[in-house]
Amino acid sequence: MASSDQNAPPLRRRGARMRSAVLAATVDVLTEHGLGGTTVGAVARAAGVHETSVYRRWGTRENLILEALTEQLDAALPVPDTGHVHDDLTAYFGTLARLLATAQGEALLRLSVERDDSLPDRRLPYWTERLERGAVMVRRGVERGELAPDTDPGLVIEAISGALFTRALISGAPLDEDFAARLVALALTGALPRASTGP
Amino acid sequence: MASSDQNAPPLRRRGARMRSAVLAATVDVLTEHGLGGTTVGAVARAAGVHETSVYRRWGTRENLILEALTEQLDAALPVPDTGHVHDDLTAYFGTLARLLATAQGEALLRLSVERDDSLPDRRLPYWTERLERGAVMVRRGVERGELAPDTDPGLVIEAISGALFTRALISGAPLDEDFAARLVALALTGALPRASTGP
Known part of the structure; x- marks a missing residue:
């Protein structure tokens, strides 16, 4: 992931960086506030991105959380x-x-x-x-x-x-x-x- | 259950009959309206009893549904x-x-x-x-x-x-x-x- 990232065009690289930041923020918010407290708004604030960017990429809160947890679980x-x-x-x-x-x-x-x-x-x-x-x-x-x-x-x-x-x-x-x-x-x-x- | 029921004092017998009626109504309401639609009010109406009687006996909607489904599942x-x-x-x-x-x-x-x-x-x-x-x-x-x-x-x-x-x-x-x-x-x-x- 890191090496393909470096060869990607600037826009895509920003996208990958945004993705990592949002997924990491999702795990942080989940850990602190649990499933009920993990809203797209809270994740966007924690990641420092616009809420609309999160919706554009993941569609729903559920998709976002599922992807964040899956990535973490597979790595662990x-x-x-x-x-x-x-x-x-x-x-x-x-x-x-x-x-x-x-x-x-x-x-x-x-x-x-x-x-x-x-x-x-x-x-x-x-x-x-x-x-x-x-x-x-x-x-x-x-x-x-x-x-x-x-x-x-x-x-x-x-x-x-x-x-x-x-x-x-x-x-x-x-x-x-x-x-x-x-x-x-x-x-x-x-x-x-x-x-x-x-x- | 039926035989011990017949020897029970009238009040207890009414209680057992009320219990069966409410549990049967719970299964009916669940089957027709699903988990979300199974409220204590809907069950009480279907069983022809007061909502307060249901709360007095089961405490919560969850306890009522769990008991109704358990009894049915064990029998099946x-x-x-x-x-x-x-x-x-x-x-x-x-x-x-x-x-x-x-x-x-x-x-x-x-x-x-x-x-x-x-x-x-x-x-x-x-x-x-x-x-x-x-x-x-x-x-x-x-x-x-x-x-x-x-x-x-x-x-x-x-x-x-x-x-x-x-x-x-x-x-x-x-x-x-x-x-x-x-x-x-x-x-x-x-x-x-x-x-x-x-x-």
Whole structure:
């Protein structure tokens, strides 16, 4: 991003700089005032830009917040590649569990649940893309022969992440790395008795 | 409920009848007008009772809706006992997937996500109780030796139901019995290669 930025024409460079400033201001305002207090006006003031510029680029408050949080979450949640699917998944979902327990993680989830019927529903493409990021780790495990060849990578990711999202959003039960690790172990090993202890 | 009802003193019987009428009216109003249109006033009118009686018994609109939907959901989601954990879980979560795809199922989930900071958070006890209903099936499987003795019953239920809730609430991806069955299979068997195909 930084290098393509330097080669961009001045106008585009200003646009990219404005974008970063507004997204950073959005995260600041969210952190301080929560989802309810994050208005386009408050973000524009914090970023030192005109409110109309924000509306022109993002259209709605929801789009702005979703983009700001997504960019932050993706940066905070790298996809590991240790060569072992168990270690990759444990590290990835341990980080996700910690992130979801923060105010910003919860804001991202709540925003994904809110719906505005006057707007196109952007949730499915957004979550499909996030799911695909995680599925890469499982696919590598299948290719290395660590997992059964008929493993459904998306299903593994949904089973683990769904339980984390549900604790964050619905039940309010504690979210920590240990819970994430136990979910990974279940998705890999299953609840059936292991061969040596089988019936 | 019906038999204890008949032995109750007249006043209590009237109370139980009022309760059923109000809960049934709540489900009717929800079905017709959605979550936003389900006010205490609308429910009281539909049930033919005074609005104050509803507030006296349930305190808030949220409590009323949560109780009405819970009672309906629990009745629509019996816990099977076929003697086989795989069949029990597949039937149970297949039904849950279908229910979550209905307007009422989605309303229950959305209500569980809404929070009112001025009220005690009733979500954790509510979801803990629902989780325990499902965990009974897994526990029976452990007792029959179908599942590994160190299986965590709640974890199995959270992994399967969490993915269903996430599709209903967050991603908007399709919810059907086939998806539920694949989640059950993953939670039981795991993604590691089966003994005969192991590395």
